[in-house]
Amino acid sequence: MAQKKRRTKVIIVFVIFIVYFFIAARPVPRETILAQKWISSLNSMHIPAENEPIRLSEQLVPFTLGAHFGYVNLFGQFELNRIMADNVYLDRNMWAEYGAQPASIVVNNISENTQITVENAWGYPVLLDNRVFILGSEQNSLSEIGNDGNVLWTYEFGAPITCIDVAAGLVVTGSLDGAVEVFNSSGERIYYFEPDGSRYSVILGCAISRNGSRIAVISGIDQQRFLLLERLGSSGGEYRVVHHEFLETGFRRPVHVLFVDEDRRIIFEREGGIGSFNIRSRRGIYIPLDGEIVAIDNSGDQGFLFLITSASARLLMGQEKRLVGIRFPPDRFFGSYRIAARDAIFLTAPFRSDDVFLGRIRAEGSSSILVTGGGSTLISFDLEEK
Numbered sequence: 001m002a003q004k005k006r007r008t009k010v011i012i013v014f015v016i017f018i019v020y021f022f023i024a025a026r027p028v029p030r031e032t033i034l035a036q037k038w039i040s041s042l043n044s045m046h047i048p049a050e051n052e053p054i055r056l057s058e059q060l061v062p063f064t065l066g067a068h069f070g071y072v073n074l075f076g077q078f079e080l081n082r083i084m085a086d087n088v089y090l091d092r093n094m095w096a097e098y099g100a101q102p103a104s105i106v107v108n109n110i111s112e113n114t115q116i117t118v119e120n121a122w123g124y125p126v127l128l129d130n131r132v133f134i135l136g137s138e139q140n141s142l143s144e145i146g147n148d149g150n151v152l153w154t155y156e157f158g159a160p161i162t163c164i165d166v167a168a169g170l171v172v173t174g175s176l177d178g179a180v181e182v183f184n185s186s187g188e189r190i191y192y193f194e195p196d197g198s199r200y201s202v203i204l205g206c207a208i209s210r211n212g213s214r215i216a217v218i219s220g221i222d223q224q225r226f227l228l229l230e231r232l233g234s235s236g237g238e239y240r241v242v243h244h245e246f247l248e249t250g251f252r253r254p255v256h257v258l259f260v261d262e263d264r265r266i267i268f269e270r271e272g273g274i275g276s277f278n279i280r281s282r283r284g285i286y287i288p289l290d291g292e293i294v295a296i297d298n299s300g301d302q303g304f305l306f307l308i309t310s311a312s313a314r315l316l317m318g319q320e321k322r323l324v325g326i327r328f329p330p331d332r333f334f335g336s337y338r339i340a341a342r343d344a345i346f347l348t349a350p351f352r353s354d355d356v357f358l359g360r361i362r363a364e365g366s367s368s369i370l371v372t373g374g375g376s377t378l379i380s381f382d383l384e385e386k
Contacts, residue, residue, distance in 0.1 A: 034381035038076035062090040091127035128166035153187025168212030174203025190237025195219040205257035224250025260300025295358035
């Protein structure tokens with residue numbers, strides 16, 4: 001009888017184990033790591049990766065680091081590496097170097113090996129989405145420049161421009177008086193909006209999605225707000241606010257706001273961390289960070305975002321920085337608004353440098369490639385899962 005009871009108990013324990021195994025067991029999660037590809041020094045010869053092809057890639061990463069600026073390809077070879085003699089503006093394919101009050105500006109196209117000379121500029125170049133603009137010296141006018149160097153259109157604003165973004169043939173601007181304006185490819189204003197609800201009206205950040213259907217805005221001081229606007233219909237110039245939230249303590253300076261992850265999310269800077277708004281689920285989360293954001297990945301590809309933060313204390317070997325990797329929760333996530341750093345941050349790498357760079361690009365047929373730098377060195381990493 002005792003042996004029978006013992007056998008029964010063993011069977012019950014075994015059944016409970018099997019049930020628990022199938023109900024509670026989960027696959028071991030894959031870990032995302034950064035695998036180093038190459039290291040390139042801005043002051044010396046390139047250190048090639050193993051079996052590296054000696055050729056230039058069509059995909060180039062624009063960089064500014066310390067006193068250097070230029071373009072590096074996916075193999076760590078420099079298409080352009082120059083010492084800054086003056087102010088520099090770089091875009092994905094174009095760059096310009098200019099003085100404090102330039103009478104003329106030369107815009108160079110790195111991919112087409114062409115130049116555009118803007119005479120009587122008296123302003124500053126803004127190079128976005130393969131288009132050339134001149135921001136007036138008082139920051140209250142904007143002109144688009146054609147391939148022949150002539151002005152295509154000019155618009156005069158009622159207050160200095162505080163932010164600008166370009167996509168899908170549209171231009172969105174924000175200004176010191178709290179106005180958001182959208183212009184078509186001919187320079188005609190097709191939308192005007194003044195977000196209210198703050199003691200001081202000012203637009204501190206703006207971005208437009210790649211298809212032009214959505215606009216993200218950080219507006220106001222006391223209180224500061226994040227707003228998402230969506231276009232009414234498939235085309236046209238009418239937008240409406242579909243989401244807004246107050247940001248508690250705000251900034252009194254320009255802030256980061258951008259569409260990432262193929263326009264699936266909006267990332268915006270907020271006090272003590274970053275906000276992330278998921279367009280599909282219409283939910284936002286807040287991820288706390290230590291330090292101030294000094295560089296941010298503008299792609300947010302594959303559900304990952306990288307940024308560099310800076311500590312406030314200055315150290316003997318340079319200012320302390322941290323490379324931070326963030327993994328976004330899935331679209332179906334319905335957790336708390338504030339995400340614990342340990343649940344969102346999968347990488348923290350401290351280093352010391354006064355100057356930093358961060359860029360990211362996706363090569364054809366491969367995962368994303370992260371390019372970062374400090375001092376006079378650029379380093380490339382592949383994102384791999386193990």
